[in-house]
Amino acid sequence: MSATLLVHEDHTRYIPHDQLFKELIHTFFEEFLEAFFPEVHHHIDFTSIKPLSGEVFTDLIDGESRKADIVIEAKLKGEDTLIIIHVEPQSYSQPNFHERMYHYFSLLYNKYRKPILPIAIFSYDEKRNEQNEFTIAFPFFHVLTFNFLLLELRKMNWRNYLESNNPVAAALLSKMGYKENERIKVKIELLRMLTKMELNPAKTRLIHSFFEKYLTLNEREEEELMDEIKQLKEGEQILELPISYEERGIEKGIKKGIERGIKKVAGELLKEGSSIEFVAKVTHLDREEIESIRENL
Known part of the structure; x- marks a missing residue:
């Protein structure tokens, strides 16, 4: 039956x-x-x-x-x-x-x-x-x-699951009882667990995507995370995981390039005598940013 x-x-x-x-x-x-x-x-x-x-x-x-x-x-x-x-x-x-x-x-x-x-x-x-x-x-x-x-x-104590090599436990570390100052540590341990599990790329991305939905590091924490990863013996393995660290870096570069381009346009408009209000309307930059660009011309 x-x-x-x-x-x-x-x-x-x-x-x-x-x-x-x-x-x-x-x-x-x-x-x-x-x-x-x-x-x-x-x-x-x-x-x-x-x-x-x-x-x-x-x-x-x-x-x-x-x-x-x-x-x-x-x-x-x-x-x-x-x-x-x-x-x-x-x-x-x-x-x-x-x-x-x-x-x-x-x-x-x-x-x-x-x-x-x-x-x-x-x-x-x-x-x-x-x-x-x-x-x-x-x-x-x-x-x-x-x-x-x-x-x-x-x-749940997240540290109790670090040796389990269990994919669900790895994903759910993001919802367990860690302290605010342990956020980077929890992310590092997730990445270590992923290197040990040897899952296919789709499953690795699923676990990582789930984790990041609930525990998303800010830009400063991400930079600190990357610095710590480079010092780990598993660092190279972590960076080889199919979780878009390289793509994320490219996206950040593109975003910064777009921001530089917009500020360049704002500078050209200011040189031509355009008002701050007009520049703000065209570029969607805030008034403070535009005034700073004008001061630096």
């Missing part, structure tokens, strides 16, 4: 980079469970994995529709089961989330009539205490207690 494994993602307040969460778990489903739910991973026969079409449910609470974009069928070793993994890559907490999980559970069980193991993943930036239990009870009778597995990324 086969079991059906469902990965469910809530589309409330959908934002574009949610797609990266779905793609990450689709691509590295086995690695995801291995890194964060090893007890589940141990019981699943991954040779039986089969993606299914997404399920659309109407939320009776607020009338919105939500779609289970990641739906995977799999066999349990020796048993059948349905597992719902609810990916919540949002930055806010829902007070009734535990009730929503029960709602999805009920709808899925009603359709498939198989045991279900629900898992919720929270990726918000603050440390919070989410409920992973929904109860229906009366003073005179206890009807049910519904539980689901919970992963709160911000509570």
Whole structure:
């Protein structure tokens, strides 16, 4: 007998980079469970994995529709089961989330009539205490207690995953509990992990793109990162990774070239006696920049 494994993602307040969460778990489903739910991973026969079409449910609470974009069928070793993994890559907490999980559970069980193991993943930036239990009870009778597995990324210590060589763990370092002054260090460790995993270029780019969506270094941090990379023994390997460091440098050069060209045009206009207002309209430079160019003529 086969079991059906469902990965469910809530589309409330959908934002574009949610797609990266779905793609990450689709691509590295086995690695995801291995890194964060090893007890589940141990019981699943991954040779039986089969993606299914997404399920659309109407939320009776607020009338919105939500779609289970990641739906995977799999066999349990020796048993059948349905597992719902609810990916919540949002930055806010829902007070009734535990009730929503029960709602999805009920709808899925009603359709498939198989045991279900629900898992919720929270990726918000603050440390919070989410409920992973929904109860229906009366003073005179206890009807049910519904539980689901919970992963709160911000509570995870990113250093615990550096030796795992797990691609999902590498990507999710960007959502774990690092300090602000550890941002560059976290990025360096991601790059080190990528050099060890020897993934194909597409998967490497997926992990790196996911990481950068959630942990983007500013220009100063990028320069510091590059300085540190050059001093690492893995430095050459890191620079050879297919993650567009060379392309990024070219793009920066192009951008600076365009900026120089615009300022040159502004200077020529000022030489011809054009007003600051006219130059600003033509070049879209701000008044302060134009005045500085005029002073330097």
